[in-house]
Amino acid sequence: MLDLAYDLPAPKVIRGALHDWELVIGLEVHAQVSSKAKLFSGASTRFGAEPNSNVAFVDAGMPGMLPVINEGCVALAVKTGLGLKAQINLRSAFDRKNYFYPDLPQGYQISQLYHPIVGEGEVIVDMAPGVARRVRIERIHLEQDAGKSIHDMDPHMSFVDLNRTGVALMEIVSRPDIRGPEEAAAYVGKLRQILRYLGTCDGNMQNGNMRADVNVSVCRPGDYEKYQESQDFRHLGTRCEIKNMNSMRFIQQAIDVEARRQIAILEDGGSVVQETRLYDPDKGETRSMRSKEEAHDYRYFPDPDLLPLEIEQGFVDEIAASLPELPDEKKARFVTEFGLTEYDASVLTADVTNAAYFEEVARGRDGKLAANWVINELFGRLKKDDRAITDSPVSAGQLGKIVGLISSDAISGKIGKDLFEIVYTEGGDPEEIVEARGMKQVTDTSAIEAAVDEIIAANPAQVEKAKQNPKLAGWFVGQVMKATGGKANPKAVNEIVAAKLG
Template structure:
């Protein structure tokens, strides 16, 4: 692992009319389990299907239909818990959370309130190079998603799509350890990264596969420290929950807006009402959705159709043995074994696909050279074209071939960039392209020397200037490279020009 300094939280301080206020934030992240089937049925979870086409009888709450637990979803939750260094509960149980809404055909949601499958864990959030913050995880529980209400197809009617009904979710609940908007976004970024490395959630926020409910409260300086000492939540102020945030930018904006709203109310002598709110990015405000319910309002009780879930430690150990290398470990290996800077290693490990691509390019090659080509040339071009690693026209094998040609002296760095452009536009084998198009670097010192002598002879005035100011020798190097179509070995050209121009 990298040498990481874990720092205490630095609260975001907002100056109000009567003094300073601090933010306290906790997040409930809903991560859709990466599974082809739902939590309690065999119906497909494929996104974008025709409305109500991925619905089993149990999803639609048909009479007499009983839920059957999906073992793979349980394994995914266990894998997630292990990835977050959390306690795995060998015995957990499902409860019914009772409420009525058109997109919930059963009239209840199957969840885990009293006995979740995963207990306490942690996420180390990257705040700066070499600096991290520990955010404690309180629990992870499995639950089924609800359907989707659609209001924009006909202004006089509302529709319900049950395709999402019963899809497995992991609700990852943090402690109120987050103290500012930027830290909240960084936490979600790191959590998403870990889930994607684990393969337990694809992290697609646009499709709603990862979304966060953000709990925000404000307190006076010193109150948070008193909460840490006593465990008394009364020191933190009344919280409001902002539902279904699916954008890092909106998470930050919503927290700031909501905190300032609460401060204005408190400074005006009012009280904060515990409630669920929605963020309107167009108006830059949060607005009330409903009063915040407590557990007893949902009349939780054990689901009578599902026995307690009991798993064996040996099964957990098998999952632990199959765990992939996680981002922090991979980043440390890139720094330690490949000589990369922490920044470059962070860029390369930000997405698991990027890290896999880089490792394929770097295999058996000089790490820094591979990193420079992947970050500067490939990532730069992908960003410019709006593409991803998955849609890159240049494969890892092709880019590795370009680096091999540079290392062998067959081509120069300049020719390599021209070759990269050909590969981007046309594809093909790098070595074959170089051979077929006569792109090989000229290394014949005699041939290069003849060109140097010719250019020196044709430019006597420039020779005198260069001998008076050696920095001007670069002009001759450029002329030689131009005359040879960029094929002359740059090191040989520099050495010959320096020798020829020596007084």
């Protein structure tokens, strides 16, 4: 593994009119389980279906319809817990969270309050090369999603779409270990990366498949340390929850805005009210949604239609044995196996698809050269054309052949860029293109020497200047490369020019 330093969280200090204040942040991330069926029914979870077309009788709250647990969702929740180095609870149970809302047809949400399926774990958040933060996970529980209320189709009516009702969610609850907006966004990004590697959630925040409720409070310097010693949450100040955040940028903005709102209230002699708020990015403000409910407000009780969930250790062990290589492990391997810098390894492992692409390019080849071509040439061109790597015109096999041709001195780096452009725009086998178009590098030293002699003979004045100032030898190298159409081996040209000029 990489040699990381785990620092205590560096608090974001905000200077108020009267005092300095520190931020305390905890997140509840709702991640949609990558299942084709819902948590308690066989209805489809396909995104973008016609409204109210993915609804089973139990999802619609029809009388007499009983929920049946989806074993696949249980397995994916266990897999997520193992990926976060968390405790897997072999016995868990479902509860009813009672509240009324038009898009909740049962009148309650099936969740896990008292006995979650996953206990304490951790997420290692990369903050800088060689420096990381450890954010503790308090719990992960399974629950069903609610539907969606639509208010903008008709000014006089609201509509309800129940397609999301009953979709399986994993609620991943962190401890209040996060101390700044940037760290909060980095935590969500790392969590999404891990879930994608595991294949338990696609992390698509735009579609609402991953969203966060952000709890924010402010305290005076030194109070967080008191909390760590006593575990008394009163030292952290009164928290407000910002609901349904689905953008890294908005998470950072909302935290900063909410913290400053709380500071203004406190420095004016007021008290922060514990409540749920919404963030308005257009106005750059948070606004009150409702008072923050406690557990007793929801009248939780064990769901009488569902027996406690008991899983065997063998079931957990089987899932553990099938875990893929996770981001931190892959990054460490890329550093040692391919000789990459930690930064390059981080870029290449940021997404599981990118990492797989690079590994195919680098297999049996110069790892550093392969990383350079993937990061600079391929990623740069894809970003310019607004294309994903899954839509890349250059396959990993094609780019691997280009890297191999450069490594073997069959072509130069400059010719490699020309070849990349041809493959990107026209396709084809790189090796065949080099042969057919005469792009092979000239490595015959006698041919290169003849070209050097010709340039020197034609420019006696420039020869004298170069003898006085060796830096001018680069002019001869450029002329030889031009005369050979860029095909001469640059290293050989430099050596021959230096020898000829003495």
